Every structure is written in C-alpha cells, then in structure tokens.
Amino acid sequence: MHVLILGGTGEARRLAGLLHGAEVAGLRVTSSLAGRVAAPRMPDGEVRVGGFGGAEGLAQWLRTHEVDALIDATHPFARTISFNAAAAAAAAHVPLLALRRPGWVPGEGDRWHPADSLDEAAALLPALGRRVFLTTGRMGLAAFAHLDQLWFLMRSVDAPEPPCPVRMEVLLDRGPFTLEGEREVLRRAAIDVLVTKDSGGAATSPKLTAAREAQIPVVVVRRPPVPDGVAVAATPEEAAAWVRQFSG
Structure with missing residues (x-):
C-alpha cells in the first residue's frame, strides 16, 4: 500500500512517523513538501520536494506512482493545494483525507x-x-x-x-x-x-x-473551509487509523 502525505506541518511529520513505525506489511509512505521553506524539517519515510503542476499533475502522479490513499496534511490556509488535492483524488479515484488541527477558540479576556x-x-x-x-x-x-x-x-x-x-x-x-x-x-x-x-x-x-x-x-x-465531501481528521492518530482501514 502506498500513502502520499501532502505535508509541511508538524501534524504531517507526526503522521509520517506513526505510519513509518507501524507494523503494516508493505506500507510505503511518501511525504510531499512544497519547497517554500529553505531548510524544512524532514519527516520519516520517502520525501519529494516541489509542486505537481496543479490538480491534473497531481492526479497523474497518483496514477503513475500507484498511490492508494492521499492525505492532505498541509497548512490550514493552503487553500489552493487542498482544492487541487480534492480534484486530483476524484480524478484518480483515490480516497482522500484532510488532516486539520482544530482552530483556536477565544477565551475570557480575549479581544x-x-x-x-x-x-x-x-x-x-x-x-x-x-x-x-x-x-x-x-x-x-x-x-x-x-x-x-x-x-x-x-x-x-x-x-x-x-x-x-x-x-x-x-x-x-x-x-x-x-x-x-x-x-x-x-x-x-x-x-x-x-x-x-x-x-x-x-x-x-x-x-x-x-x-x-x-x-x-x-x-x-479565519481559515478557508475544507473542500466539500472530504473526510476530516483532527489528529495524526485519527489519520493513521484511517489509513489502517485500507491496509487489511
């Protein structure tokens, strides 16, 4: 099974580590980084750096590299990437999950x-x-x-x-x-x-x-919404559990 993580966040690195250390036979994990940070923190597993060429390019990459599951673990404000991921997953018939940490909530005394x-x-x-x-x-x-x-x-x-x-x-x-x-x-x-x-x-x-x-x-x-119809996980642990359901 091949999982592609669109990463660059702490949650993406945590998820890559969880999957890399999971006892799942034949599980391959690739993390994709946009390349906008000069010295990014590298996740466990395989890593690719750079864009895909929009939704069409990402869909082609999913097909060529036989990706079985796609996880969008990019920054909550990476709107273009998230919508490209949704379009590419639909075109390549690959299940997609968005990993989004919960937003902040104002407390007493906040202005x-x-x-x-x-x-x-x-x-x-x-x-x-x-x-x-x-x-x-x-x-x-x-x-x-x-x-x-x-x-x-x-x-x-x-x-x-x-x-x-x-x-x-x-x-x-x-x-x-x-x-x-x-x-x-x-x-x-x-x-x-x-x-x-x-x-x-x-x-x-x-x-x-x-x-x-x-x-x-x-x-x-305010953060942009997750594309319609995309499943959402709040933690890397939830995302890892989502992946495991495809590995049985």
Missing part, C-alpha cells in the same frame, strides 16, 4: 477581531493600533504594504520578498514558541496589536495568551 482575508485584516488595523506584530507568514505581505503610518514586526521562518510595509522589522524564527518568549517580544517591541491566521495548534498559540495578558487586540484571519 479578537475576526477577518475573512488578509486585506480585511489590514483594513482593521489603523483603528486598533500603531505597532503591529504580524505573524501571518511571509506570503501575502502586499496586503499590508500600503499602511505606511503603521510599524510592523513581521515574524517568519525565511526572509520575505517585496512588496512589504515600508516601516517593518523582520524577526526570523521558527516555532514552537514559549509564553515567556512571546511576552518578551510584545514588551520589547511595544506591540499594541497582533495579527494572526487561525492556524490552530499549540506551537504558536502562546502569542494569544501573551496578547490576552497585555490586553492587546488580536486580528484573527
């Missing part, structure tokens, strides 16, 4: 402002603060480039490319992050508003706790 896009998030900022901690990644900075009256601290794994906000400091770092570290970032940079995507998970959630403690407003970009 969240939901947004449906980065553009909408940018439109909210001038009324909320002047010193912005931007944690939406290096892609999509063009949405904030016109806000020349605001100052941004932008955190990402790799350096961003223009267009970017004029008044911006770049912090190159990779999670998981600690609560004490996030408190220090907010304090040192005098942050008065945080922008994040609803990525979910514990690796980057301490910033939300730090913002709550400091009574800083948080603009939270």
